[in-house]
Amino acid sequence: MRVSRSLTIKQMATISGVAVVTISIFIVIQLFHFVQQRRIDYAQQMENVAHTVRVPLSQAVLKADISQAEVILNSLKPAGILGRAEVVLPDGLQALHTDFEPAKPVPEFIAKVFELPVQITVPLYSVEPSNPKPMALLILQADSWRVYQFILSAVSTMVTTYLLLALILSVAISWCINKLIVRPLGKIANELQALPAQDVISHQLALPSLHRNDELGMLIRSYNRNQKVVESVHDEMSRLTTRFALTNLPNKALFLALLEQHLSAVADGEIFTVMVLRIETLQDANGVVTDEQRDALLLTLLEKIRGCIDDATVVGQLSLSDFALLVKRANNPFRAMRLARVLLMRLNQPVSLHQMQLRPVLSIGITQRAASQTTAQDFLSRAASAMMSAHQQGKNQILFFDPAMMARAHKRLTQEHDILKGLAEGEFRLFLQPQVDMRSGRLVGAEALLRQHQPDGSWALPEELIVNAEEIGVIGSLGRWVFEESCQVLADWQKQGIVLPLSVNLSAVQLREPDMVTHLRDLIQKHRIMPGSLMLEITETAQVGEPEKALRLLSELQQVGVAVALDDFGMGYANLNWLSQFKSLPVSKLKMDRSFVCMLPHDDTMVRIVAAIAEIVGLDVIAEGVETADQRDWLLARGVQIGQGYLYSEALPVASFNQKYFAPAPQA
Known part of the structure; x- marks a missing residue:
């Protein structure tokens, strides 16, 4: 390795720069001092000259003897410092003046x-005591060129002197620093x-010998001490190498490198999880079991870990x-906590070890990505800190390293339990809201809406229930229940000869489930649902994901007799680009978002846009709200032409809906 800019050059440049700036400031201050002193000297000399001619000049002016006054003023020409001499009246009018050589x-x-x-x-006074006021003023002005020459001479002298002094000081200080610091550091660097x-x-x-008690000596002693620690750690790692080779897992350095690589590959803000597990039984087994038994225990526990991930x-x-x-893939606290609980449950199971029963004990620390600038070492340190606290x-x-994440994870676990318990105990029901031909008021369809029984006895859909169900992974169970109930409603209608489409919301998370189409096919075949009667409204709670996979799944839905509508058209992901991805599918309807409808009649811009798009692509539009x-x-x-909202009816229980729209009219 070649040194391109040594410390000697850097220190001399720094010292010289500081010296030049300091000396420049000093020169300016001293120059102002010298010039001010020269001004005072010139003023004093001109006052002395003025006082020598004051009395005769006053008498000549008093007698109005102009020629005598001019002779007196001309006598001042030999004074080398003067550049101007004149007499002016009190009102500022020039009375006499003397012509000097033009000043440079x-x-x-x-x-x-x-x-x-x-x-x-200098005022010229009357000789009579009764008239003390000045009759005229004598003005003397110094030659500025002399002052200017003095300034040039002073500047050149000081610059030459002080720069030479700065050079001497820079060389001297640099030599001392080079002797005491640079050379010892260079020797250490070369070694x-x-x-x-x-x-x-x-x-x-x-x-x-010269650096035993200074900072350089402290640096060398710290280096030697750290080298001894590294040597002892190296010896310990050498002893453990065979044990790490047994598991064939990345060590700490390689794991950090893999984590750093993952950090550079993921997008800013993308969440993932780092866990640190300490299996305390492996520590407690030292001196109790043989090396072969501990190796067997290690491999058994590692196999259990691999079975959970x-x-x-x-x-x-x-x-x-x-x-x-x-x-x-653990992109939120709930998923991280659920995986940690699975690991804890699996690893806590008893292990038979050569006629010895062991129940492993462990502690788990978790951290998740909090900022894009976090390093791999920070992640691992946070997870290890959480593990030690556990x-x-x-x-x-x-x-969790972050207590707030711990609270969110427990909240999600509670929500998962509540949703699954509600499904098992009948706390969820379907409500139906009619879809009406607004020209005639005729019923042309219905939408199935999920409702949950509330503590006050009412039925409502809690805010964020669907989003939470998606995040905690129970949207599949909830969606399958909705599909089953909806198909049962359609089957009951068909038995009565009622042919009416029923719309059901489909989460994008459900769309990615591999068995979703199979489940729908089984339900349609079981209840013998007429093709097109069940319509899935694709919502935008989450992104659809891979377009190719989504297109394939929707094509399969078409084959099993399920129609598709685009819900909340014009909002979020349901935009023109989203529609372009599905233009090859037989989408039968667009649902206009209620936020566009509520602006009517004051603002119909979005309504006209959606209506124009629907006309171009040849689809019916259902206006919500x-x-x-x-x-x-x-x-x-x-x-x-098709509307849905409180103008026609709120969402009704299935029995109330059937009674209102399908019950036979009373006979007169």
Whole structure:
């Protein structure tokens, strides 16, 4: 390695720069002092000259002897410092003046900075005591060119002198720094540069005699102490190498490298999880079981860990009893906590070890990505810190590094339990809201809406229930229940000869489930649902995901006799680009979002846009949230004929819906 810019050059440049700036400031201050002193000297000399001619000049002016006054003024020409002499009356009118040789011009900047020219004014008094007021004023002005020459001479002298002094000081200080710091550091750097690889761990630096008690000596002693620690750690790692080779897992350095690689590959804000597991039984087994028994226990526990994770999870071994997991698909606290509980349950199971029963005990620490600038070492340190906190709380504990994440994970676990319990105990029901031909008021369809029984006895859909169900992974169970209930409603209608389409919301998360189409096919065949009677409204709670997979699944839905509608058209993912991905599918309807309808009749821009798009692609439009007659009339004027909203009916229980729309009319 070649040194391109040595410390010697850098220190000399720094010292010289500081010296030049300091000396420049000093020169400016001293120059102003010298010039001011010269101004005072000139003013004093001109006052002395003025006092020598004051009395005779006053008498000549008093007698109005102009020739005598001019002779007196001309006598001042030999005074070399003067550049102007004149007599003016009290009202400022010039009475007499003397012609001096034209003064050489002085730069305007110099004259302004140093207040040139220097000038004094002396009053000429009457000789009579009864008239003390001045009859005229004598004005003397110094030659500015002399001052300017003095300034140039002073500047050149000071610059030459002080720059020479700065050079001497820079060389002297640089030599001292080079002797005391740069050369010892260079010697250490050369020694380390030439150090063979095999001697790196055991290498020790010699302590210079002149640097035993200063910072350089402290640096060398710290280096030697750290080298001894590294050597001892290396020996310990050598002893553990065979045990790490047994599991064939990445060690701490390799795990950190893999984590750093994953950090650079994922997008900013993308969430994943890092876990640290300490299996305390592996530590407690030291001295109790043989090496072969401990190896068998280690492999057994590792096999259990691998049985709980997917192929995308990276497992590393940090020490004999500590393991690290990079869980790429645990993108929220709930999923991380659920995986940690599965690991805890599996690893806590008794292990038979050569006629010995062991129940492993472990502590788990979890952290999730909080900021894009977090490093791999920060992630691992946070997870390890959470693991140590869990260990201090007792056996078999799980802790997040962030307490807020811990609270959110427990909240999600509670929500999962509540939703599954509600399904089992009948706390969910389907309500139906009619879809009406707004021209005639005729019923043309219905939408199935999910409702949950509330503590006050009412039925409502809690805010964020669907979003939470998607995040915690129970949307599949909830969606299958809705499908089954909807198909049962259709089957009951068909038995009565009622042919009416029923719309059901489909979450994008459900769309990605591999068995969703199979489940729908089985339900349609079981209840003998007529093709097209069941319509799935694709919602935008989450992104659809891979377009090719979504297109394939929707094509399969078409084959099993399920129609598709685009819900909340014009909002979020349900936009023109989203529609373009599905233009090859037989989408039968567009549902206009209620936020567009509620702006009618004041703003119909979005209504006209959606209606125009539907006309171009040849699809019917269902307007949601129709609540007033004015909204209905505006929609009809824009070609939207099917409406759904409180103007016609709120969502009703299935029995009430059937009674209202399908019960036979009473006979007269």
